[in-house]
Amino acid sequence: MEITKDQILEVLTQVTDPRTGHNIIESKTLESIDIQQGKVFLLLNTRGVDAQILSSINFQCVSAIEDAFPKLIVEIRKNEVPRPISILPQVKNCIAIGSGKGGVGKSTVTANLACTLAMKGYKVGLIDADLYGPSIPTMFGVEKMRPAIDDRSGKPMLVPILKHGVYLMSIGFVINPEQAVILRGPRLSGIIKQFLQDTVWPPLDFLFFDLPPGTGDIQLTLVQTLPIQGAIIVSTPQKVSCIDALKAVNMFKMPSIDVPVLGVVENMSWFSPVDAMDKKYLIFGEGGVEALAKEEELPFLGKIPLVMSAGISSDAGSPEVLTNDAFRQEYIEPIALKIIHSFANS
Numbered sequence: 242m243e244i245t246k247d248q249i250l251e252v253l254t255q256v257t258d259p260r261t262g263h264n265i266i267e268s269k270t271l272e273s274i275d276i277q278q279g280k281v282f283l284l285l286n287t288r289g290v291d292a293q294i295l296s297s298i299n300f301q302c303v304s305a306i307e308d309a310f311p312k313l314i315v316e317i318r319k320n321e322v323p324r325p326i327s328i329l330p331q332v333k334n335c336i337a338i339g340s341g342k343g344g345v346g347k348s349t350v351t352a353n354l355a356c357t358l359a360m361k362g363y364k365v366g367l368i369d370a371d372l373y374g375p376s377i378p379t380m381f382g383v384e385k386m387r388p389a390i391d392d393r394s395g396k397p398m399l400v401p402i403l404k405h406g407v408y409l410m411s412i413g414f415v416i417n418p419e420q421a422v423i424l425r426g427p428r429l430s431g432i433i434k435q436f437l438q439d440t441v442w443p444p445l446d447f448l449f450f451d452l453p454p455g456t457g458d459i460q461l462t463l464v465q466t467l468p469i470q471g472a473i474i475v476s477t478p479q480k481v482s483c484i485d486a487l488k489a490v491n492m493f494k495m496p497s498i499d500v501p502v503l504g505v506v507e508n509m510s511w512f513s514p515v516d517a518m519d520k521k522y523l524i525f526g527e528g529g530v531e532a533l534a535k536e537e538e539l540p541f542l543g544k545i546p547l548v549m550s551a552g553i554s555s556d557a558g559s560p561e562v563l564t565n566d567a568f569r570q571e572y573i574e575p576i577a578l579k580i581i582h583s584f585a586n587s
């Protein structure tokens with residue numbers, strides 16, 4: 242009697258992906274099954290899977306199938322979806338910061354994280370990929386500056402601006418907002434690739450991409466084109482913000498994007514007036530982001546309060562962590578450390 246794909250599928254429900262604790266079908270590690278002339282071919286999505294985990298999955302698949310169908314020969318193929326990481330081979334870790342909702346503090350959080358990592362001695366870059374409302378140049382006080390052009394063997398290259406120890410580029414330097422409105426799909430990804438390749442990026446430990454808010458066409462094109470290895474989602478505790486944050490999580494999980502979400506940050510968790518620091522006003526509610534992280538089985542990276550001076554520092558071109566040690570040590574450093582660890586473990 243012929244063995245069917247459904248029978249193989251049933252057997253493979255016993256195989257656990259150690260990364261998720263669920264079986265390889267639920268974990269979407271198994272991409273397809275093909276049976277031909279007494280042989281079963283399994284296609285596994287192995288992008289980013291380390292060798293030890295891969296050999297455990299392989300071993301479990303072969304044993305499970307051979308136990309159930311001793312005559313069947315099992316062959317495992319790997320499907321490593323290519324990612325455009327080679328665009329920036331000199332950068333170790335590329336991280337996108339996204340949110341579904343606008344104005345939740347993505348750029349503020351990114352700027353403070355980047356400066357904190359730079360203060361710790363890491364080499365850090367930050368690309369403002371917000372085509373419509375680039376705010377990183379303002380937050381670093383370089384909005385009037387333009388990157389220098391360096392002639393490399395006859396090819397003009399952009400030189401990132403170094404400020405507060407962070408190498409900065411803004412997509413606003415190469416695309417003006419009116420042009421951005423009409424740019425779509427392949428044309429946009431062509432410009433972004435050029436923007437990345439035609440910039441003299443030094444070797445970096447971390448390169449952050451500050452994304453525009455939302456999960457529409459433009460954001461999809463950006464996350465498909467930028468060489469992203471991990472994403473961080475920022476949200477306020479408000480329900481409307483968390484609903485949109487979930488959309489951003491789902492965007493990164495789409496098979497055509499498939500970027501691991503490193504975790505979620507809650508911004509504007511509470512407000513304490515300067516003259517009554519012991520009081521905590523939960524302006525946007527409580528617990529929404531932690532609940533989202535739990536529901537989606539994602540790490541909760543930390544809470545950042547609404548601090549009056551942080552808004553003022555942003556506008557003045559000097560992220561809060563540069564002058565407010567307590568803010569850096571209590572709220573931003575713990576998040577930065579979790580990011581360092583999540584890459585060290587990957």
Ligand SMILES: Nc1ncnc2c1ncn2[C@@H]1O[C@H](COP(=O)(O)OP(=O)(O)OP(=O)(O)O)[C@@H](O)[C@H]1O
Pocket residue numbers: 340342343344345346347348349350371374376452453454508509545546547548549550551552553555556
């Ligand atoms: N923790 C905070 N304390 C005080 N002010 C903050 C904090 N986080 C953000 N802000 C202020 O809130 C406003 C919005 O923040 P920001 O521009 O970082 O959000 P965003 O998510 O990047 O917005 P957009 O969606 O427009 O890109 C800014 O004026 C910023 O200074």
Ligand SMILES: [Mg+2]
Pocket residue numbers: 347348349371376451
């Ligand atoms: Mg922003």
